[in-house]
Amino acid sequence: MNARTTTVGVAIAIHSIAASGSAQAADNVIIRNPTFEQLASLTVTSVTGTARPQFTSAAATSVLTAEEMNYIGVRNIPDALRYAPGMQVSQFNAPRWSISSRGFNTITVDKLLVLVDGRSVYTPLWSGTYWEQHAWLDQDLDRIEVINGPAGSVWGANAMNGVVNILSRSARDTQGMTLWAGTGTEEKAFGSFRYGGTAGQNAWYRAYVDYAQHDDTELGDGSPTGDAWDMTRIGFRYDRDDELNRIFVKAEAQSGHFDEPGFIPSPTPPYRTRPPDGFNRGGFIQASWARNLAESSELAVGAWYERLERRLQPTDEQSDTVDIGVRYSRQAARIHSIMAGALYRYIQHDTTSTFQLTFTPPDRTLHQWSVYLQDEVQLARQVGLTLGVRAEDNPFTGTEWQPDVRLGWSLTDSQLLWAAVGRAVRTPTFADESRTFVNQVLPPGTLGPGTPPVIREVLGARDLLSETLIAYQAGWRGRWSNGAMLSASAFYNDYDRLILYVPLPLDTVTRAPDFWTLSLLPVNNGTAHAHGAELSGAWQSRPRWRLLGELSYVDLQVLPSESLLAKNITGSSAQLQASLRSYLDLGKDWQIGVGLRYVDQLPALNVRGYVAADVRVAKALGGGVQLALVGQNLWDDRHAEFRTASFPIDPYIERSVYLALTWRR
Amino acid sequence: MRWLRSLMFLFAALLAAPVHAEPEYSIKAGYILLFTRYVEWPSSAFATPTAPIVICVLGADPFGTVLDETMAGQESQQRPLSVRRVSDAEDAENCHVVFIATSPNGQPMSERTTQWLQLLAHHPVLIITEHLAALDRGAMLSFVSEFEGGQARIRFEASLPPMHRAGLTASSQMLIAARKVHRRRLPGDEEPQ
Incomplete structure (x- = not known):
């Protein structure tokens, strides 16, 4: 009881000093008879970011911490990724985002790998991500790590243009109660x-539930799009960390x-109909x-x-996925850092056929395995070479090799030069192989008097090869003693x-006499080259004020230029993007976070360039309560x-505001 | 966008605001006191059975008087505590605890810090830094700030190999309190699977 009073007393004392803004030596807080638990529970006000451990990595990586995102009022992962260099985030309507790295920003982005706590969340159907399921940025997020460029040698197929790794906090770091509304x-x-809470010595757990209800976007005429949605999640995480073992178990249902x-x-006049409501239900359990x-x-074994049951246009599917991985890492004589692993994944994927979308056959089973090996060699004190290779076997194209070479050269302790060459693949999917997707039914008479209705459809093809990428990259990082980083x-x-x-x-036979058919068939006939650059910087001139900025440029040319899809992909990536964030602690428990973004036009989609501003003002009210007022997309009334x-x-994305209350104890 | 201009002005005005001492050093001083109680030095590190445990601040001193006030009148392992400030590694060889500060702005580890770490290696000196990267280069303990909701908690991480090399032992009670115990240099914190 006595110890508890001391803790609270010290916390208040420290808080008041932080708020006063001008502590004199006489005001020093001296902690008498401390314990480790007490010291770890004390807090100080700060806007300083976490250490950025990726400084020495020979790749284009960036980190968005939960702290940085909360501070500017970001409420979902896609909005957070808008502040990662090299990423393009385009919200199409309320639950749909197109999120890509270094170009290829289509409605079905299939060249980005997304992981949540190491669990791959790409869909085997078309190797994209169901963002609505992973969008919500909860209170237990730790950080989002972004890798631009291929990382196939470590992360496997589909890590072609980048990897997004969403990491939640250890249960050890989420002790106590938090209520947020x-x-x-x-x-x-x-x-x-x-x-x-704690679960015995060296073991911790947390249980959580969250709910979010999102409003419609807006159509051109100002009416609601009709795409409102809500999601409830309930989950549990257990961590154990002792001298020899690290164990983690997580389960969640949504x-x-x-x-x-x-x-x-x-298929019947007027040849279009209202879609049924959508759902996304499922859950997972994970252990490592x-x-x-x-x-x-x-x-390490994991x-x-x-299980996923999902109906969201255009698909209606159920899937069960089992993934088993083992990894061995060893440091040999401080020269070699070796990591080797193997992975097996089993997917049972069933679809319900609709007029709009059918798969032949509708149910598929997929076995996929891969092995990888990486060696980080310290060639000299300042020079490190990383060699990696991954072999992945998939049922569509057989074995795919993804090698990767990276070189890092520490010019000084605070400057690093790096270069990398790698090969990555994107393997074909169920959709590429066996889909019949009806885009549109043109009414009778469209192709001339007396002609039947015409189905426009996209087909799959059995003999597709993997898309391949050879990527050449180089980069530089520097830090300065005044807290600046570039x-x-x-x-x-x-x-x-x-x-x-x-x-x-034009096929006048297969579906005749009811329909004629205009089909598109997938073939591996495209090539592309892209070049670009990313620049990011951080600057902290005062302990209480921090600025972060990002600039991204990409020039993508998909060929042959006479292909409509190639032209579309070329013109749907924003050439230039820029963002700026300001984190300010005003003292007296006030915080102000501002985010400003510019996204270039998407000429192929007739989407204009836009500027967006997000502002969050928060005040701690005492007793663990914090109130925040947030404005998002404040720059204009709305934009597409x-x-x-x-x-x-x-649909258009509207200006919005929200009010949030947090209570921690 | 007039409100935006006002906001920019506010930032500019704030640049002129005074900067105060960070209370996080009160917490760090508390930790250092505890470390002296949970780390065992070889008896050869002390001249006599009642010789003090010498705590040194090497280089920049962010503590002001907080460290001295925290240690005043305290005892660890039946030894008094003494606080000293030293400016180079040779003077620090006779210390039992050496704290090396980095700037509050998260300044990168300097060449000088790296040199100090090399010079102090193999001496029975508990080296504490504020940089996790230093744990790979000979530091034994490193403070780390955990941020949540505009607040930071001060934690520490420990690296065992340099402790073993220096003949120091940290008790398991202390290691359990560490955010992370490094038993070797890892290729990366997060793993693919």
């Missing part, structure tokens, strides 16, 4: 509750409901165990199972065997970020 014009209602906007094709074997080696990277990407579509001649022929609607 808010409301706003677009974020209609949201709330979360988390409780964390259920979301989606209003579906617009129309989908239909790492054990120190000797002074300098470690063995496994997860996930990072620059440049790349040249050479893509081959890209899957594009060729139109087949993406358009696609797959969804013939024209």
Whole structure:
């Protein structure tokens, strides 16, 4: 009891000094008879960012910490990624985002690998990410790590243009109770509750539940799009960390409901119909165990199972995925740092056929394995060479090799030069192989008097090869004693065997007499080259004020230029993007965070360039309560970020505000 | 965008605001006191059984008088505590605890810090820094700030290999309190699977 009073007393004393802004030596807080628990529980006010451990990595990496994102009021992962250099985030409508790295920003971005706590969340259907399921930025997020450029040698196929690694906090760091609730014009209602406790010596847990309800976007005429959605998640995480073992178990279930906007094709007049409401239900359980074997080696095993039932236009699917991995790492004589691993994944994927989308066959089983080996060699005190290779076997194209060479040269302790060359692939998917996707039904008479209705569709093809990329990259990072940091990277990407579509001649036989058919068939006839650069910097002139900035440029040319899809991909990537963030602690428990972004036009999609501003003002009210007022997209009334022929609607993202209350104890 | 201009002005005005001493050093001083109680030095490190444990601040001193006030009148392992400030590694060889500060702005580890770490290696000196990267280069303990909701908690990480080399032992009670215990140099904190 006595110890507890001391803790609270010290916390208040420290807080008041932080707020006063001019502590004299006489005001010094001296902690008498401290304990480790007490010291770890004390807090000080700060806007300083976390250490950036990726400084020495020979890759274009960046980190978005949960702290940085909360400070500017970011409420979902896609909005957070807008501040990562090299990333393009285009919100199409309320639950749909197109998120890409270094170009290829289509409605089905399939060249980016997304992981949540090491669990791959790409869909085997078309190797994209169902962002609605992973969008919500909860109170237990630790950070988002972004790698631009290929990382296939470590992360496997589909880590072609980049990797997004979403990491949640250890249960050890989320002890106690947190209640969080808010409301706003677009974020209609949201709330979360988390409780964390200890589970014996060296073991911790947390349990959490969260809910978020999102409003419609807006159509051109100002009416609601009809794409409001909500999602509830409930979950649990357990961590154990002792001298020899690190164990982590996580389980989560989610259920979301989606209003579906617009129309989908239909075989009967008027040849279009309203889509049914959507849902996303499922859950996963994940466990990993790492054990120190000797002074300098470690063995880790991990496994997860996930169930997903999802109906969101245009797909209606159910899947079960089991993933088992093992990894061994060893440091040999301080010269070699070796990491080797193997991975097996089993996917049972079933689809429900609709007029709009059918898969032949509708149910598929997929076995996929891969092995990888990486050696980090310290060639000299300042020079490190990383060699990596991954072999991956998939049912579509057989074994794929993804090698990678990286060189890092520390000019000084505070400057690093790096260069890398790597090969990455994107393997074909169920959709590429076996889909029949009806885009549109043209009414009778469209092709001339007396002609039947015409189905426009995209087909799959059985003999597709993997898309390949050879990427050349180089970069530089520097830090200065006044807290400034600058990072620059440049790349040249050479893509081959890209899957594009060729139109087949008008088919007046297969579906006659009811329909004629105009089909597009996927073939590996595309090539592309992209070059670009990313620049990011951080500057902290005062302990209480920090500035971060990012600049990204990409010039992508997809060929052959006569292909409509190639032209579309070329013109849907923003050439230039810029962002600036300011974190300011005003003292007296006031915080102000500002984010400013510019995104270039997307000429192929008729989307204009835009500027967006996000502002968060927060005040700690005492007793662990914090109140925050957030404005998002404040620069203009509304703007469009993406358009696609797959969804013939024209939604706009509106200016919005929300109010949030946090209570911690 | 007038509000934006006002905001920019506010930032500019703030640049002129006074900067105060960080209370995080009160917490760090508390930790250092505890470290002297949970780390065991070889008996050869002390001239006599009642010789003090000498705590040194090497280079820049961010503590002001906080460290001295925290240690005043305290005892660890039946030894008094003494605080000294030293400016180079040779003077620090006779210390039992050496704290090397980095700037509050998260300044990178300087060449000088690296040199100090090399010079102090193999001496029975508990080296504490504020840089996690230093744990790979001979530092034994490193403070780290954890940020949440505009607040930071001060934690520490420990690296065992340099402790072993220097003949120091940290008790398991102390290591459990560490955010992370480095048993070797890892290729990276996060692993693919």
